[in-house]
Amino acid sequence: MGMTMTQKILAAHAGLDKVEAGQLIMANLDLVLGNDITSPVAIKEFEKIGVEEVFDKSKVAIVPDHFTPNKDIKSAEQCKFIREFARDREIENYFEIGEMGIEHALIPEKGLVVSGDVVIGADSHTCTYGALGAFSTGVGSTDMAAGMASGQAWFKVPEAIKIVLTGSLPKWVSGKDVILHIIGMIGVDGALYQSMEYTGPGVASLSMDDRFTIANMAIEAGAKNGIFEVDNKTVAYMKEHSTREYTIYKADEDADYSRVIEIDLSTLRPTVAFPHLPDNTRTIDEVGDVPIDQVVIGSCTNGRIEDLRAAAEILKGRKVHKGIRTIIFPATQKIYLQAMKEGLLEIFIEAGAAVSTPTCGPCLGGHMGILAAGERAVATTNRNFVGRMGHPESEVYLASPAVAAASAVSGRISSPEEVVK
Amino acid sequence: MMKGTIIKYGDNVDTDVIIPARYLNTSDIQELAKHCMEDLDKDFVNKVKPGDLMVAGKNFGSGSSREHAPAVIKASGISCVIAETFARIFYRNAINIGLPIMESPEAARDIEDGDQVSVDVYSGLITNITKNKTYQGTPFPGFMQDIMKAEGLINYVREKGE
Numbered sequence: 221m222g223m224t225m226t227q228k229i230l231a232a233h234a235g236l237d238k239v240e241a242g243q244l245i246m247a248n249l250d251l252v253l254g255n256d257i258t259s260p261v262a263i264k265e266f267e268k269i270g271v272e273e274v275f276d277k278s279k280v281a282i283v284p285d286h287f288t289p290n291k292d293i294k295s296a297e298q299c300k301f302i303r304e305f306a307r308d309r310e311i312e313n314y315f316e317i318g319e320m321g322i323e324h325a326l327i328p329e330k331g332l333v334v335s336g337d338v339v340i341g342a343d344s345h346t347c348t349y350g351a352l353g354a355f356s357t358g359v360g361s362t363d364m365a366a367g368m369a370s371g372q373a374w375f376k377v378p379e380a381i382k383i384v385l386t387g388s389l390p391k392w393v394s395g396k397d398v399i400l401h402i403i404g405m406i407g408v409d410g411a412l413y414q415s416m417e418y419t420g421p422g423v424a425s426l427s428m429d430d431r432f433t434i435a436n437m438a439i440e441a442g443a444k445n446g447i448f449e450v451d452n453k454t455v456a457y458m459k460e461h462s463t464r465e466y467t468i469y470k471a472d473e474d475a476d477y478s479r480v481i482e483i484d485l486s487t488l489r490p491t492v493a494f495p496h497l498p499d500n501t502r503t504i505d506e507v508g509d510v511p512i513d514q515v516v517i518g519s520c521t522n523g524r525i526e527d528l529r530a531a532a533e534i535l536k537g538r539k540v541h542k543g544i545r546t547i548i549f550p551a552t553q554k555i556y557l558q559a560m561k562e563g564l565l566e567i568f569i570e571a572g573a574a575v576s577t578p579t580c581g582p583c584l585g586g587h588m589g590i591l592a593a594g595e596r597a598v599a600t601t602n603r604n605f606v607g608r609m610g611h612p613e614s615e616v617y618l619a620s621p622a623v624a625a626a627s628a629v630s631g632r633i634s635s636p637e638e639v640v641k
Numbered sequence: 642m643m644k645g646t647i648i649k650y651g652d653n654v655d656t657d658v659i660i661p662a663r664y665l666n667t668s669d670i671q672e673l674a675k676h677c678m679e680d681l682d683k684d685f686v687n688k689v690k691p692g693d694l695m696v697a698g699k700n701f702g703s704g705s706s707r708e709h710a711p712a713v714i715k716a717s718g719i720s721c722v723i724a725e726t727f728a729r730i731f732y733r734n735a736i737n738i739g740l741p742i743m744e745s746p747e748a749a750r751d752i753e754d755g756d757q758v759s760v761d762v763y764s765g766l767i768t769n770i771t772k773n774k775t776y777q778g779t780p781f782p783g784f785m786q787d788i789m790k791a792e793g794l795i796n797y798v799r800e801k802g803e
Contacts, residue, residue: 258706
């Protein structure tokens with residue numbers, strides 16, 4: 221029996237010729253990541269281990285992105301604690317306000333991950349880098365601590381679901397709709413403990429930004445990782461952003477999969493996940509009349525340049541519906557600057573939207589757009605759990621940037637086709 | 642061996658309801674434990690007693706990687722969590738910080754709120770004293786048992802190093 225893409229990467233990092241699903245291995249790590257919420261816990265655990273140095277100063281990344289720019293004194297204290305650790309341990313990839321971004325948009329942009337890598341991050345959306353053909357997965361703070369100390373982590377080798385994509389996406393349908401469609405189909409635990417491996421002729425039609433979005437939400441199906449086969453677009457992205465050597469792994473022809481799902485991209489519709497689970501999906505045609513109070517466009521899922529372009533295409537020359545708070549978060553400083561050069565920020569501000577510096581803020585109910593009881597938001601974020609964006613009686617509807625922008629204009633959940641006639 | 646009273650919840654208990662992110666501007670676990678389960682069950686912190694066990698359905702601990710979630714459950718006095726299935730990061734985190742957990746779909750469905758239950762995490766045997774029934778859970782593989790015995794990954798790594 222052959223190996224999946226993920227299994228090959230894990231075998232190579234464990235010094236083994238072959239691994240199989242269920243096997244417990246110790247793997248060498250190419251990057252260990254943390255943020256301002258998970259790193260303080262990891263640093264305290266790291267200090268208990270009793271080693272002086274991190275295993276490799278160039279292979280640890282710390283990004284203060286959740287409660288930053290610091291929302292209160294406690295957050296400022298947490299950030300001070302990780303900043304001092306990064307300084308004292310000479311962590312090369314610590315990104316301060318002004319140069320930072322939302323970690324999962326920033327790390328690929330900085331060229332810190334390439335195909336064939338094994339990455340752990342103390343943030344569940346670390347699975348994003350599977351878009352580059354890397355094995356990357358979310359872990360907790362203690363794993364981050366042990367990883368920083370030893371450069372290794374234990375894994376149970378996962379089995380995989382093979383997702384074969386054909387066709388190409390219609391206008392106004394994006395990577396977000398693909399992943400919401402899949403989660404709606406298989407459920408929030410549909411890929412529990414497994415890899416989601418994307419292959420097929422349809423992959424070529426997807427932009428890197430679409431792939432990042434799709435890999436990002438593997439965790440919302442319970443998956444260990446989401447991973448894309450490497451093609452010319454991946455190689456071009458890596459050459460543009462990184463100087464590191466990369467290795468391309470392909471699944472064996474006879475690799476074993478627990479399930480094969482085929483999706484014709486041309487048949488998909490804009491898709492919305494209703495409260496309070498990401499698998500509670502409906503196509504835009506089935507949404508009905510849902511008035512909203514707020515729109516959030518951004519996050520590690522959908523704050524990249526193509527996301528902003530899609531929103532701007534709809535908001536250009538239009539106005540946000542009166543009373544709808546619309547907040548747009550470019551995910552990194554570089555994306556922010558690019559959006560400025562392209563005139564997107566002007567379009568947003570002319571339309572009556574607020575544009576913010578990069579932060580995870582509202583996605584996890586931290587700051588910068590918290591909901592009151594009974595309020596509803598359409599958000600391009602990744603979770604719509606109870607209380608996720610604020611009050612436990614508020615509601616989050618997950619959607620693409622195009623649907624979010626269209627909804628901002630109409631004041632209720634709307635199809636882009638309805639707004640752009 | 643853990644023994645205590647059951648507090649039962651349903652499917653997909655996510656880490657945002659176990660410990661809402663709005664409180665995570667501190668990593669003080671005793672402070673955070675005051676808000677354990679707050680968005681799902683406001684009464685949890687008042688009714689939980691040291692040694693109680695938690696039972697839930699599928700995909701317990703889904704969502705965020707925050708290790709604060711198993712940590713506040715442990716700090717609130719829960720001695721073991723039994724579920725049909727666990728989300729994978731939560732599963733890892735629970736082992737790494739030394740919160741005993743056990744997968745058993747049969748036990749998770751049959752055990753009711755308020756039952757008296759005992760668990761042997763090493764053999765996987767779950768005994769429902771109230772209903773006079775036993776269930777077989779999935780015990781941990783050997784090295785995870787070693788991590789649990791060391792009360793977490795950091796102690797395990799240190800002990801191995803010594």
